[in-house]
Amino acid sequence: MSEAKLIDGRAAADSLRSQVASEVADLKARFGVTPGLAVVLVGEDPASQVYVRSKGEQSLAAGMHSVTHRLSADTPQDVLIGLVQSLNADPAIHGILVQMPLPRGLDEKAVVEAIDPDKDVDGLHVVNAGRLSQGLPSLSPCTPLGCMILLRQTLGDDLSGLRAVVVGRSILVGRPVAQLLLQADCTVTIAHSRTRELAAVCREADILVAAVGRPRMIPGDWIRPGAAVIDVGINRVPFDDPAKAAEGRTKLVGDVDFKSAREVAGAITPVPNGVGPMTVACLLANTVTAARRIHGI
Numbered sequence: 001m002s003e004a005k006l007i008d009g010r011a012a013a014d015s016l017r018s019q020v021a022s023e024v025a026d027l028k029a030r031f032g033v034t035p036g037l038a039v040v041l042v043g044e045d046p047a048s049q050v051y052v053r054s055k056g057e058q059s060l061a062a063g064m065h066s067v068t069h070r071l072s073a074d075t076p077q078d079v080l081i082g083l084v085q086s087l088n089a090d091p092a093i094h095g096i097l098v099q100m101p102l103p104r105g106l107d108e109k110a111v112v113e114a115i116d117p118d119k120d121v122d123g124l125h126v127v128n129a130g131r132l133s134q135g136l137p138s139l140s141p142c143t144p145l146g147c148m149i150l151l152r153q154t155l156g157d158d159l160s161g162l163r164a165v166v167v168g169r170s171i172l173v174g175r176p177v178a179q180l181l182l183q184a185d186c187t188v189t190i191a192h193s194r195t196r197e198l199a200a201v202c203r204e205a206d207i208l209v210a211a212v213g214r215p216r217m218i219p220g221d222w223i224r225p226g227a228a229v230i231d232v233g234i235n236r237v238p239f240d241d242p243a244k245a246a247e248g249r250t251k252l253v254g255d256v257d258f259k260s261a262r263e264v265a266g267a268i269t270p271v272p273n274g275v276g277p278m279t280v281a282c283l284l285a286n287t288v289t290a291a292r293r294i295h296g297i
Helices: 009-031 047-061 077-088 108-114 124-135 141-156 176-183 198-202 242-245 257-263 276-293
Strands: 036-042 065-071 095-098 161-168 189-193 207-208 228-231 237-239 250-253
Touching: 009 047, 009 276, 036 047, 036 077, 036 276, 047 065, 047 276, 065 077, 065 095, 077 095, 077 108, 095 276, 124 176, 141 176, 141 207, 141 228, 141 276, 161 176, 161 198, 176 189, 176 207, 189 198
Parallel strands: 036 065, 036 095, 161 189, 161 207, 207 228
Antiparallel strands: 237 250
């Protein structure tokens, strides 16, 4: 059997950003609306700073209005929620994202619930989660939305009847991607680290989404021949090369053992450059969607 097709998340993200830029230009020209995204960063987490900078740069490149609020790690809860409420009331802002994780002592759930659901471009508010579960129009979480775009580009628009297994049940990825797969008329199983006979469950999947947060947890012999594998995991592990590992150097790997999986799967996302690039691109797309809905366009 030949090696699995690589699902190029970087190319897909480039295409989506180009589409977003076109839609932004159209909204400006026809309706005088410039989609606005506000990102709030609390603290000095290095990874979060990189993500926030990327979001700002990409939103500006797409022609959007972009605002970044940087707060110190000791910012009180009421000050953070007050900022969110001011952004809720700002007509120039259509999307609000508070970068997670927040510093210790801040209530992430309360902060998310303070965001206007119509501006919740991260798709984490309980109202958007409820809308998604009911099959109603909602702002879907960005990473699951990116997974669905990659699947449709790989397998075609019609996913109906395919058996999908999602390994992971988080509110960030596992549960919402399962809901999106259900909306696409797939037969969906949500599995997790405590699922009995997990390997056998995974082997039933035409579509396998790995989002459990454990490096290389899923080996190739858990994968049905020809299946489409979407690996959401981003894990840092030491290099296999002992010399590099001794230097403390690390690399990114997914939740799937890529080498053995590629020998079995029909298509697979690499890590990095698979699902990752789609997350920010979908954030921009969600902001455009929010702007259209807020203005009744």
